[in-house]
Amino acid sequence: MKEIIDRLQELYPIGDFKQQNKSLALITVDKDKAVDFITRLKNEEGFLHLSIITAVDWLEKNKFQLSYLINNPTTKNSFVVRVMIDRENAEMFSIHHLWEQAATYQRELKEMFGIDFPGSPGVDKPFILEGWHEIPPYRRDFDTKNYSEETYFPREGRTKNVPAEYMKQKLYPDE
Amino acid sequence: MSKLFNIKEDRSLFPEKNEQGKIDIDLSSHKYLKLWHGPQHPGITGNMSLEITLLGDEVMDCETHVGYLHRGFEKLMERRKYIQCFPIVCRVAVPEPDFNEYCFASAMEELAGIEIPESAKWLRTLVLEMARLASYLMWIGGQAGAFGQGIIGQWTNYLRDSMLDRFEELTGGRVYHMYIIPGGVRGLLPSGFKQRMEENLKFIEQMMKDVERVMFNNAVFKKRSVDMGIIEKDWIYKFGITGPNARAAGVPLDVRKDNPYLVYPQLDFEAVTATHSDIYNRADVRRRDLLMSVDLIRQIMAKMPQKGEIRAETPNVLHWKVPAGETYSKAECTRGEYGYYMVSDGSEYPRRINVRGPSYTHAVSLLEKMIINCNLADIAGLMVSLHTYPPEIER
Amino acid sequence: MGKINDILSPFTAWKHLVNEPLTVKKPLEREGADRYRGFHKNEIDKCIGCGTCEDICQNAAIDLVPVEGIETKDGDSGLRPKIDYGRCCWCALCVDICTTNSLSMSNEFKWIDEDADNFLFIPGADDKPWNNSEKGWKKPDYNLYDPNRVDMQELHPEDRDKSFIEIVQGYSKEQALKEADRCVECGICTATCPAHMGIPEYIRAIRNDDLEEGLRILYDTNPLPEICGRICTHKCETVCSVGHTGDPLSIRWLKRYIADQNPSERFKEILGTDTIEQNGKKIAIIGSGPSGLSAAHYLALMGYSCTIFEKLPLAGGMMRYGIPEYRLPYDQIDKDINYILSLGVEIKYNVTIGKDNTLDQLHKDFDAVFTGTGLHLGRSTRIPGTEHKDVHFATDLLREISLGNEIPVAEKVVVIGGGNVAMDITRSMARLQNQKFGKVNVIATSLESEDIMPADREEIVEAREENAQIIPGWGPQSIEIKNDKITGLHVIKCLSVFDEEGRFNPKFDENIKDFFEAEMVIESIGQGMDLSYLTDEIKENLKMDNRGRIIVDNNFQSSLEWLFVGGDIIQGPDVIHGIANGHKAAIGIDNYINSKK
Ligand code: SF4
Ligand code: SF4
C-alpha cells in the first residue's frame, strides 16, 4: 500500500502514512485535494468499495476529522483517508457522485456533527433526529449526561454513597 | 424498470418524469396515496418506516425513516470506559450481537497490541457461526412470512431457539450474549455441549430439507420472488452492497475469505454465490450459507482445542488506556461487512467509535431505489430479502 | 416437470401433522442454564462494600447503601450493593470484577410483581427465593485486574546479611505503573491509614505518570513520605480490597516510588511552599520524632515559627535511633527532614527539656507547646536473671548502633519479643554476628504464635532468610546464669495470649519446656515513656488516666490548653500514627491560638 502512496505522493499532498495492519493503512490528505484523490483511488487504483464515511471531533484542536474508509475488493486492502477540516462552519465537498450511499452518510454527518456537504442530495433533511433544537449531538461539546438529566427525571428510591466518604463520616467525621 | 418487477406493460397511467428522472407527484390530484409502511408493521424488519407514495398498488416514491431506535450508542461509548462499552455494543444488532462484540473487542485488542489465546479464537469463531446460523433461521421465517408462509417461521424459530439454548449454556445469555470480552471470551464449552450441538445441527439439517421442499420448491414463492427485486451487478460497489446481497449477484464478497480473521484460514469453505440477485436467489444464497454455517460449526468443534486460557492478560479494565491510534475491524455478518472504526486518543475513554452495519446502505439508499414500481404487497418481501436491521442504521 | 413438483412439494409439510409439538409446554418452569446470568446473589458477610461493582456498571444500576446489622469498620464500608433492575442489563461485569468474589448470579429469571418500584433490592440482604440457588453465573477463570503483586526487587540474602545497606531497591517506573494499575480505586484503605492518606488518589497520579501531583497528595497528609514509604506499618495494605482474592496493593512501595522519583531540590517548587506568609506566632515542639516533625511541618505551612527541641544529636527520634539502617537509610531520613527545615523550622539539638530547659520556660516563651517525646525506655519481662549485665533492652542497643557506637555482640543471642523492634534487633544482631564471627546464631522467641505475631510478615520471612531463628509461642521463665555468665533462657509453651474478651492474659502449659542457649539476652517486649520533664505543678493540673497516660482530646490538646501531646505516648507506637497526631495537633494549635485572639 505504501507503494501506491509513494507513486501518488507527487500528485497529492499525502501525509501521516501509517500501515495499521496487514490490509489497512491510514493517510491524511488536504481538504482541497481529497475528493480528487479519492476519485483517483477509486477509478485508477481499484478502491471501488466505500465502507464508511464518518467524522471525529477534535474539539481541543478545533478540527473535525473526516474519515473515508475505502477498500479494494481485488487486493483486499483498505485505506482510511483522513481529512482535517475546520470546526467553524464545517464544510466538505460531497462525494455522492462517486457512491450512492455517500449521500446518506453525508446527511447523517450534517445532522450529527453539523458538517455541511453542499450539493449532496437531501443533506438538509433530518435523518435520525426529529425536531432537534440543540447543537448537533455528536459534537464533543454536546453533553449527553447533562441533556438527559435536564430532559428526564431520576428514579425514586435511589441514594448514592461513596465508600471512602461514607467511612469517613462513620469512623472519623472530625478529621 | 420492468426488468426489476413483473408489472403490467400498460404504463399509460404513469406520470411524466421530470428532468431529474423523478416523477412530479401532485397529491392534490387524488391520483396518489401517501402511506406509512411501518414502524409497527409486521412486514417490516425492525422499527423503521417507509413513507411511500402509491399510484394504485404501485410505489411511485419512497423515503426511509429511521430513528425510532436511536439510542446514540456511538456517543454513549465516548462517555464510557472501554470495558463499559462491552455490554453496549451487542445491542446494536439484536439478532446477532456477537459480531458487534467481536469487532469491538478485536479493534481494541489491535490498538492495545493484545494477542488473544488460541482457544479464545476458536470459541469466538464458534459463537460467530452460531450467531449466523441463528440469525439466518430467524430471517428465513421472515422471508417466508412476508410472502404468506407462516409455517416456515414457526419451524425455523423453533430451530433458532435450539441455538439460543446452546448460547445460553455457553454464554449465560440467550439473546445478548456478552461473551466476546476484550482480551478473550468468558467461558469454555460446558461439558456435553458438543453432543447437544450436534443434535441441534442434525435437526436443523433435517428441517432445512423440509424448508427447501415447502418454501423454495414452491410455485407460489417462486412466482413472487423469481426475477423480483433484482440487484444489478454494477450496483454492488456503487451502493456499497456486501454480503449475500452482493454474492447473489455473483460478486463473491465475504470478509471471512477476503480478509480472514480468527481461525477462518484453518476452516474449509467457499463463499456462497449465485448469478442473479433476485429475491429468490438471495434467499437461496442465505439458505446455503446457513447450511455452510452448520458445516463450519462442525469443523470448529472437531478442530478446536479442548482446554486452554480463555482470556489474555490485560491492564486493569477499570482504567485501561488504549494507546492512541485508529483502526477498522471487520467481520462477515449475515448481511455483509460489519465493522467497527475505533479512534483512541490514549485516554480511558474511546474517542470515537463508528459502527458500520450493512443495513445502512441496504435499507436506505438501495431500498429507496429498488422499491420504486414495486407492488404494495411485495414491499415486505423485498425488504426482508435485503435482510436489514434498523438499529445498525441509527445506532 | 419442475412446475408440477413446485406445486406438490409444499404439501410435504403435512407430514408434520402427526408429529408431537416441539414447543416447551410450560416455559416458566424451565430452569436456566448452569451459567445463566439471572438475579444477583451476594454473600453479604464476605462483601466489603468496596463499590467496585458500582464503578464498572455502565448502567448505573448499582447503589451502595447501608444495611442493617452491618457495621462500618476497618476494611468494610458497611455499605452493600443495591441493584436497580430497571437498569441492569445482566452483563455480569459486576460479578467478574467483585474484589471479594462475594457477588454472583443465580440462574433464576422469573420475578413477577405488579409494582415496578419493587425491582430494587439488596442481594444477600433481602430474602429472595434464589438466594440459595447453586447454579448461575460465577466469576469466570480470568481476572479483570491483576491479582498478583509486582515483586519488589531486594538484595539477595547473601548480599545483605553482612551489611546495613538498604535491602529493598524500590520500584522502577514500569513496575510502579504495573502495580498502580491493580488498584480499583475503592478508597477502603483510606479509613484504615491513621493519617487517612489519599491512597487511591496518589496511586492514580502514578498511573497518570504525574508524580508531582502525587507528591502534593502525599504532603497533604504526610510530610515524611520517604520514611513512610519505607517503614510504615502499612495497615492500609491489610484491608486493601484487592487483597481479598489476590495480593493487596503495595501501597507503601508506591508511596516510596513517588517520593524517590521527585528530586528533593524541587520539592518546594512542586509543593508551592517557596514563600509562606508568617503570622508571628511561635510554637515549641519537644522531640523531633514523627509527631513533632509532622506538627512542625503543618504549623510552618500555616505561618507559625516552630522550634523543635531534640535531646539527641540528630533529628528523627525512633525513626533514626530505633530503626536499622538497612530498612531506613539515614540519607532518606535527612531528605524528609531537610525539606521540613527548609520551611523555616528550627531544631535545637542536644537539648533535654527538664535538664537544659524547662517546660515552664517554653510555656512562657512560646504561644503553645507540642510534645511528642515517644517511648524510649525499654520494658523488662522481670523474669529471674534479667538484672544480669548481659541482658539488654533492644531500644538501647538500636540507639547505640545508630549513634555509631560499638555494642556488645555475643556468639549466641536470644531476643525476647515478636514485634517489629524485636525483628529489628534480631536482624541487626545477625549482621553484627556475621561481621564478627562469620556466622549467625540468634533466636527470637515470642509469646504469640506465628499467626498472631505482631511483626510484619516480611520482617519474619526476611529474618529467617538471614539465618536468624524465629521461634514463636514460648513464654520466658528464667535466664540461667552459671559462673556469672548467661547460659540460656528457659521457656514454657504458651497456649494462648489473649482471653476470650481479647485481654492480654497468657496461658501456659508448664509441662512443655524448652531451653534456648545464649550468652546474651535482649528484651524487646515493648517500651515505656519518660515523662520526667513534666514538673510536679504541671502534673497536678494535667489529667492523666490510671495508667499514667496524658488524656488529650481529638485535637491532642491536654487539659492544659497550651500543651498539646502526640506520638507514641498517646497512640501507636508507630510512625504513621505519630504523623497523623502531629497533623491534627497542628490544626488544634491553630484553632487554639485563633480562639485566644
Ligand atoms: S465489588 Fe464485591 S465486595 Fe465490592 S461492594 Fe461489590 S459485591 Fe461487595
Ligand atoms: S449485571 Fe451489569 S448492568 Fe447489572 S448490575 Fe451488574 S454490572 Fe450493572
Ligand code: SF4
Ligand atoms: S489500594 Fe486497595 S483498598 Fe486502596 S483504593 Fe486501591 S484497591 Fe482500594
